[in-house]
Amino acid sequence: MAFVPLPLERVTPPLSATTFNAVARARAALASLDSSAKRLPNPALLRRSSLSREAQSTSALEGTYAPLQEVLAADEDEDQSDEELREVLNYLRAAEHAFAWVGEGRPLTLGLLIELQARLVRGTTAETVSSGRVRDIQVVIGARRGARVQDARFIPRPPGPELEAQVRDWLDWVGADHGNEIDPVVAAAMGHYQFETLHPFNDGNGRIGRLFIVLQLLHEGVLTEPTLTVSPWFEARRADYFDRLLGVSSAGNWNDWVRFFADGLTASAVETAAQLEDLLSVQADLKDRVKAAGLRADTAMSLVDFALARPIFTVRQVERRLGVTYARANGLVAQLVEAGVLAPHDEARYNRTFSAPDVLAVLLR
Structure with missing residues (x-):
């Protein structure tokens, strides 16, 4: 028609x-x-x-x-x-x-x-x-x-x-x-x-x-x-x-x-509202884990916020986003992996890529 x-x-x-x-x-x-x-x-x-x-x-x-x-x-x-x-x-x-x-x-x-x-x-x-x-x-x-x-x-x-x-x-x-x-x-x-x-x-x-x-x-x-x-x-x-x-x-x-x-x-x-509430809950929980691990609050908390917006990322992206050296970004990511906030992400497909599994669980459900 x-x-x-x-x-x-x-x-x-x-x-x-x-x-x-x-x-x-x-x-x-x-x-x-x-x-x-x-x-x-x-x-x-x-x-x-x-x-x-x-x-x-x-x-x-x-x-x-x-x-x-x-x-x-x-x-x-x-x-x-x-x-x-x-x-x-x-x-x-x-x-x-x-x-x-x-x-x-x-x-x-x-x-x-x-x-x-x-x-x-x-x-x-x-x-x-x-x-x-x-x-x-x-x-x-x-x-x-x-x-x-x-x-x-x-x-x-x-x-x-x-x-x-x-x-x-x-x-x-x-x-x-x-x-x-x-x-x-x-x-x-x-x-x-x-x-x-x-x-x-x-x-x-x-x-x-x-x-x-x-x-x-x-x-x-x-x-x-x-x-x-x-x-x-x-x-x-x-x-x-x-x-x-x-x-x-x-x-x-x-x-x-x-x-x-x-x-x-x-x-x-x-x-969308339910997803926002769940992401906020995840953010609070991840920051509690950072505090419990005794990590420096400023950059570690900034990395949690970054992972909330970009739950799959590379160390280079952390370096650019947080304005720190590559060595500092790499070390910070390693600390948050140890604290259970981040995890390596499918390294067979992605080069030095990490993720925030709890954030992904909300977005991919």
């Missing part, structure tokens, strides 16, 4: 009582998550771990799979020979750039949008001369290789000035203050649907669209910290996710889509 643009400023989704209840549950879960994040002494410390999980899941939804352990072990500052891992790390960089942008109070602009897409595909086979700009070719969704365009499951708007104008309209809408007219959860559901149906880029639309769910909630003040991970829930329900999106285009079924979306935010917020 072909895409028919929806003027979001004139859309009022007909929501049932069941859907309104789902939206209310989502708002409550998001508020609880944000309350937990605000209590963290250093919210950014736990952001990388949750963002790594989001990066891995959102990429898997698009058919790019890299095991979470490999994502956690990868160094963003180094070139990656594995293209799938490179794509996942590109998402990490793009998301951090987007969070910093919104954190500075800057508006959601076309410049930000195309920069995110360019960062996402950089150095991969998806990078083309059209990267970093609104697409100039027709794309289709759900078509077999070599099949006719008209046989595709979904056909977004053709390229051209009208597509770029609609992308700008979408950005204006998601960046607007809807006041009491539209609940932020409903607005995020509407915004996500519209972006995915516009499909403004040759590649990366799904990942950028799911990233914008969090950006929109940050922009509207529903979240103050970008700790929410949404893609694991949607990845586990891939067929339903695409079916609900298509249901809006084919039958105007906003009700089922908004309810599905709200249920996803609720489950994701509850799971």
Whole structure:
């Protein structure tokens, strides 16, 4: 089917009582998550771990799979020979750039949008001369290789000035203050649907669209910290996710889509909050072990914090992060291994790599 643009400023989704209840549950879960994040002494410390999980899941939804352990072990500052891992790390960089942008109070602009897409595909086979700009070719969704365009499951708007104008309209809408007219959860559901149906880029639309769910909630003040991970829930329900999106285009079924979306935010917020609490508990326990071992508090505690954000790491990374000599970093890691805080990590595959097993147990469950 072909895409028919929806003027979001004139859309009022007909929501049932069941859907309104789902939206209310989502708002409550998001508020609880944000309350937990605000209590963290250093919210950014736990952001990388949750963002790594989001990066891995959102990429898997698009058919790019890299095991979470490999994502956690990868160094963003180094070139990656594995293209799938490179794509996942590109998402990490793009998301951090987007969070910093919104954190500075800057508006959601076309410049930000195309920069995110360019960062996402950089150095991969998806990078083309059209990267970093609104697409100039027709794309289709759900078509077999070599099949006719008209046989595709979904056909977004053709390229051209009208597509770029609609992308700008979408950005204006998601960046607007809807006041009491539209609940932020409903607005995020509407915004996500519209972006995915516009499909403004040759590649990366799904990942950028799911990233914008969090950006929109940050922009509207529903979240103050970008700790929410949404893609694991949607990845586990891939067929339903695409079916609900298509249901809006084919039958105007906003009700089922908004309810599905709200249920996803609720489950994701509850799971993310539980993971944050568990990581904080692990952090406290590891620091107690450091104290019991009689180690110097300053650098040893800093290494615990580092391992919380990057639970698989090399001594060189510790050297750079803590600003100590390699010999000091190596000795400090050895002391924390002896104290039962760290452990050697699969040395057959990784060169002088260590991990925080208790942190990994939370992230990989």
